Amino acid sequence: MDAVSFGKAGLTGWRAKVADTVAGPVARRTSATDDQVRAAIGALFLALSVLYVAKAGKELASNR
Structure with missing residues (x-):
């Protein structure tokens, strides 16, 4: 898997x-x-999603 395929996997x-609108200009x-x-x-969207899940997991673990 190349970097372009990896990055495009986060686009749904x-x-x-958003990506289609911004990509051309x-x-x-x-x-x-x-x-x-x-x-x-x-x-970028994939990384933000991972950070969001990690933050939620951290908060869940600290509330125990």
């Missing part, structure tokens, strides 16, 4: 719509391709 539902202003921008956005 409204997150995919960002790619035109940078040297990145549309797919690379979508992958970066997907990776």
Whole structure:
């Protein structure tokens, strides 16, 4: 699995719509391709999800 596929795995539902909307303009202003921008956005959403779950787990463990 390459980095682009990994990043795009985090794009579903409204997150995919956000990435599709942002990818074109960002790619035109940078040297990145549309797919690379979508992958970066997907990776960001995936990382935020992991942090959210980790924070919830930490709070659950501290309330015991």
